[in-house]
Amino acid sequence: MMTQVWDTLPQVLIDGLTLGAIYAIIALGYTMVYGILELINFAHGEIFMAGAFIGTAVLIGLTGLGWVAVMPAIFILLLVLVITGGLTGMLGMGIERLAYRPLRKASKLITLITAIGVSFLLQDIVRFITETQQNNYIVNTPSLFPGSLSISGLNIRYSFLVVIIVAILMMVALEFFVNRTKWGLAMRAVAQDQDTASLMSVNVNKVISVTFFVGSALGGATGVLFAIHYGTIDPYIGFILGLKAFTAAVLGGIGNIRGAMAGGMLLGLLEMFAAANLSAITAGLLSSEYKDVFAFAILILVLIFRPEGLFGRAAIEKV
Numbered sequence: 046m047m048t049q050v051w052d053t054l055p056q057v058l059i060d061g062l063t064l065g066a067i068y069a070i071i072a073l074g075y076t077m078v079y080g081i082l083e084l085i086n087f088a089h090g091e092i093f094m095a096g097a098f099i100g101t102a103v104l105i106g107l108t109g110l111g112w113v114a115v116m117p118a119i120f121i122l123l124l125v126l127v128i129t130g131g132l133t134g135m136l137g138m139g140i141e142r143l144a145y146r147p148l149r150k151a152s153k154l155i156t157l158i159t160a161i162g163v164s165f166l167l168q169d170i171v172r173f174i175t176e177t178q179q180n181n182y183i184v185n186t187p188s189l190f191p192g193s194l195s196i197s198g199l200n201i202r203y204s205f206l207v208v209i210i211v212a213i214l215m216m217v218a219l220e221f222f223v224n225r226t227k228w229g230l231a232m233r234a235v236a237q238d239q240d241t242a243s244l245m246s247v248n249v250n251k252v253i254s255v256t257f258f259v260g261s262a263l264g265g266a267t268g269v270l271f272a273i274h275y276g277t278i279d280p281y282i283g284f285i286l287g288l289k290a291f292t293a294a295v296l297g298g299i300g301n302i303r304g305a306m307a308g309g310m311l312l313g314l315l316e317m318f319a320a321a322n323l324s325a326i327t328a329g330l331l332s333s334e335y336k337d338v339f340a341f342a343i344l345i346l347v348l349i350f351r352p353e354g355l356f357g358r359a360a361i362e363k364v
Contacts, residue, residue, distance in 0.1 A: 057322075058314070066213075068310075071309070076294045077256055078260060084153070084156055088167060091168055093267055094282050094286075095171060096129050097271055098184065133266075168280045293305060296344050296355060321333070
């Protein structure tokens with residue numbers, strides 16, 4: 046058993062880091078909104094899903110125009126990421142303005158139900174549009190980075206390298222934005238005390254809108270990375286991935302940006318480890334389909350002994 050675990054470990058690390066990076070960036074959207082509003086934005090997973098579809102549509106359009114054949118793939122990717130991030134950022138701002146802001150003084154349960162309703166609404170809108178266009182809600186994504194490297198039997202896809210590098214850059218950029226810019230300072234002030242921040246000439250509504258824009262833009266860009274790496278998307282990918290990303294945020298410490306990053310990476314590694322080795326560990330009793338049970342069991346154990354998460358339930362201003 047130990048031999049099999051050791052043999053699969055390098056591939057598990059690669060697959061786990063890829064999935065974990067996606068979880069981590071989605072988790073950032075949850076933790077940023079929670080850090081400021083103490084709102085669990087369950088529609089964030091669907092913004093990720095919308096980003097995957099928007100990015101795929103843009104990519105298919107560029108392919109039809111012949112851009113992919115004549116321009117470097119990395120340039121095409123950056124263009125798609127910028128367009129998709131801008132559109133999903135505005136989508137997030139619109140959702141905040143129309144669905145959440147009128148309920149800001151309502152009970153947390155009402156805003157939670159509203160977020161779930163927005164989630165289902167986005168799912169059905171994307172499914173309706175997709176089925177209208179192609180009579181099928183499952184979409185195959187054009188490959189920007191085909192091929193892979195093989196090193197001592199280890200298969201490393203080029204798209205893996207792209208996902209990891211871009212994900213790290215987005216995390217570093219967010220860390221810089223929150224801790225080194227005026228908008229980041231305003232976000233930390235609002236997270237600490239909205240009333241005092243407003244007395245200090247901080248436009249609270251604008252800061253919250255910017256928070257939704259940044260979180261949604263990152264989520265949409267992550268949807269593009271997911272579509273490019275995995276190749277197939279549907280309107281329901283945001284539900285389970287969003288739920289796991291929220292779990293990652295809780296695992297790291299909800300409201301803690303660095304905790305969300307670490308929690309996402311850890312959850313991705315645990316899930317891929319279970320997918321590769323769960324059958325061997327349990328002597329065939331549990332198949333790889335039970336990988337989620339393994340990952341969530343670890344989460345439960347962590348929260349039993351450390352309810353605030355691995356990195357503490359720090360607010361965004363303490364990052």
